[in-house]
Amino acid sequence: MIKKIFTAFTILALFSCNQEGNKEETTVENKTEENEVVVTNHSYARLNQVRTLHIDLELALNVQNKTIDGVARHRVKNEGFDKVYFDIKDLDIKKVTLGARNNETETQFEIGEYDSLLGSPLIVDLQVGDLFVNVYYSTSPNAEALGWLAPELTGSGKYPFVYTQGQAILTRTWIPIQDTPENRITYTATVKAPEGMSTIMSATNPTELNGNNEFRHEMKQPIPSYLIALTAGELEYRKLGKNSGVYAEPHMIDAAEKEFKDIPKMMIVAEELYGKYLWDVYDVLVLPYSFPFGGMENPRLTFLTPTLVAGDGSLVSTVAHELAHSWSGNLVTNASWDDFWLNEGFTVYFENRIMEGVYGKEVADMLAIIELQELKETIAEMNAQGNEKDTHLKLALDNRNPDDGMTDIAYGKGAFFLKTLEKEVGREKFDEFIIKYFNAHKFGTLTTEDFVKYLNENLLTPLNVEFNTEEWIYGEGIPDNIVQVESEKFAIAEKLANSILEGKGMPKDLKRADKTTQEWMAFIRAFDGKLDTNKMMAIDKQLNFKGSGNSEIMSEWYVLGIKNNYKGIRPEMKAFLTKVGRRKYLEPLYTTLANTSEESLEWGKSVYKEARPNYHAISFNTVDEILGVN
Known part of the structure; x- marks a missing residue:
């Protein structure tokens, strides 16, 4: 997954233990007192007692009320205990049964005290020999893992769209589950979707999307809960290589196929480096603009932001990152x-x-x-x-x-x-x-x-x-023996920026085609937050950074413009903030607006009021804190 940017508005508690204490094992032995709340690795699950081995999901998508009705059928390993603990958050638990499908008996359950971060423990009574636990439930319209988009927020405007984002501990908001990376499970799912919407998951998927409203998916390799992922909408598929392809909305599929054409080459290089790809298929899905991350490494189906579709392949390092997760993160x-x-x-x-x-x-x-x-x-x-x-x-x-x-x-x-x-x-x-x-x-x-x-x-x-x-x-910070990396092209870009800063004149032959995205990022960063508005206008006249279509360049340029009161970027920046929900860009932009002046803060709040409905909870929770709104 692409990282969260740290800002001055992220309030972080200091560690309560010393450096030696940080070396202790994270996992602690669960206590067995029935009435005691036990939290290990942000989970109420007591894995040393009863743990899920496999989950079979039966899901029905209700796009009108933005909920999922489901049954989560857990096959468990019981070490001889009479209760099993699951994580839930804002789920409506209808009933819980024991036994295989069609041979079920209802059992007692208890929902523990609610915590605003962790949700609640779902505590289910078992017989010692029970192997199947079936939880019947519905999600909340405000489930944090679910991003629901009305038709008007999609490319064609014909059908709604929904996607999940479970990392780190949000899977519990759409599945009752032992929501810790410590436990790996396999899963199957049957999903019913409205007519015209196809479902795909981090599992086996159809490549011919014919509009059927019931889909079957299977993940045979064990994965942690945060990698269970679902999306549904109007989708098309294009094959890129023998075991790779791309899904996207119809209006985006041609551009996505072109942008990510090098995925088969990346897979060859990756396997040559560190061994066989063990997930059978590597497909990518280009999501709508509200998706909060650059990418999410769901096995078999990487989720990608459309901001990567720059038209020139300049931002495909994110795809390389998510592919690499197939070994580091997903496999280990x-x-x-x-x-x-x-x-x-x-x-x-x-x-x-x-x-x-x-x-x-x-x-x-x-x-x-x-x-x-x-x-x-x-x-x-x-x-x-x-x-x-x-x-x-x-x-x-x-x-x-x-x-x-x-x-x-x-x-x-x-x-x-x-x-x-x-x-x-x-x-x-x-x-x-x-x-x-x-x-x-x-x-x-x-x-x-x-x-x-x-x-x-x-x-x-x-x-x-x-x-x-x-x-x-x-230890703190960066050790002195860090390896040194240099780039002659970066040095040239930074020299050009310094020349402009020092007033040596504005070159008349700045041509964006002559530089890579990374070189222009180095160029913008070399101004160190200070550049006269007239010079920014002159650069825009030649290079049109403010409307370039390259999200990395635009976000860097907008931050620089905010700091220097370059209001000429505001129409393009407003369009960007209203359209794009990727937290990597939203966080520094709103933070800079909040920190620069009272006027820029108020302008940012006015834009956010319009943009917030287009963002996923992961993004709007962050921006709410930055701007001091709710």
């Missing part, structure tokens, strides 16, 4: 959200290797530099707010929203930790280690401490290499 998963860097640090590192293999080292290095710039900015903001311990790779997120850990620390610092290790031991040895690591832990979960032990036993000790692993994982 963090056991808790405290260990999130194990998912994302490995993935950013792997993404960079894929981009190098397909597009060359120069492109990969530019992407790495951008990642490092964003990491340094995040660390500076965390330090300024007194949240230095949030710059550790190993976090302590108990009693906090696990989304607080979705920052550049997990992504950037995690990736540079691995890049620095690679430099220390050599690429050949490091690749051998990672292949062995993925094979040893495939379809499993592990903690940071598990990884450190494996790293020492299988790489550092055999090679007699001393490395500051503890400093990287449990």
Whole structure:
């Protein structure tokens, strides 16, 4: 998943334990007192007692009232206990039965006290030998995982659209489930949808979408709950390679097919690096603009924002990132959200290797530099707010929203930790280690401490290499031995920006076609937040950054424009904010509007009032906090 940007408006609690305490295992032994609330890894599930092995879903989509009526049939492993604990949030539980389908008996259940972050425990009475637990339920119209779009917010305007976003702990808002990455399950689903809408999931999917209103899906490989994903709408499919393709709304399918044509090449490079792709099919789905992330690595079906469809393939590193998750995150998963860097640090590192293999080292290095710039900015903001311990790779997120850990620390610092290790031991040895690591832990979960032990036993000790692993994982900031990455093209772009800043004149031959997206990002960032409005207008006259259609460039340019009172960008920025729901862009834009002046804050609030209905809960919850509205 693409990271959450850290801002000054994100209030993070300080860690209550010292550095040594952070090294302790996250998973603790569940207590067995019946009336005691036990929370482990942001879940009420007591996995050491009864755990789900497989779930069979029966779902009916009600687009008029924005709800799902469902039955979640859990096949469980019972270690001899008379209760099973599930996570639910804002679900209407109709009844619970025991036994196989059509041979069910109703049982007693209890819903525990509600917590605004975690929801409630659903506690179901069992007989010791029970293997099947069936929960009949309905979702809330305000379920946080569900994004419902009216027809007018889709491309054709004919049919509604719905999608789910479960990471980190939102799956419990649309399925009663043991909602922790520590437990991996298989699943099947039968989904009934209104006429004209097709359903696809992180499972087997039809490639010929004929408008039938009932669909069957199956995921044979065990996955954590946050990777169960569903979407329904008017969709088309195009094949890209022997085991890859793209889904999109009809108006977007041609552009999406062209934009993501290199996915088969990426898959070849990825398999050459770290072994066979084990999910059978790699398809991508281009969602409507309200989708809050750049991508979500749902197995077999990556969800993508349409902001990646830039027309020139310049933003496909996000696809490489989500493909890399097929190994790091999906195949080998963090056991808790405290260990999130194990998912994302490995993935950013792997993404960079894929981009190098397909597009060359120069492109990969530019992407790495951008990642490092964003990491340094995040660390500076965390330090300024007194949240230095949030710059550790190993976090302590108990009693906090696990989304607080979705920052550049997990992504950037995690990736540079691995890049620095690679430099220390050599690429050949490091690749051998990672292949062995993925094979040893495939379809499993592990903690940071598990990884450190494996790293020492299988790489550092055999090679007699001393490395500051503890400093990287449990220390603050960036260690001094971080690997250095340079780019001649970035240096040229930054020199051009400095020349303009110093008043040496505006070049008359600025041509966007001469530069990559990453070079123009380096150019904009080199102004360090300060550029005269007249110069911004002159640059726009040549390059039209404000209306370029490239979301990365536009968002960088808008932030710079807000800081320098360049009101000429406002029509385009309003159109962007009203259309795009990706949190990566919304967070810095609204934060800058809020921080620059009272007038810009009020303008931002007026735009947000119109735009908020188009955003997913993940995005509008963030912006509500930034702007101080609800």
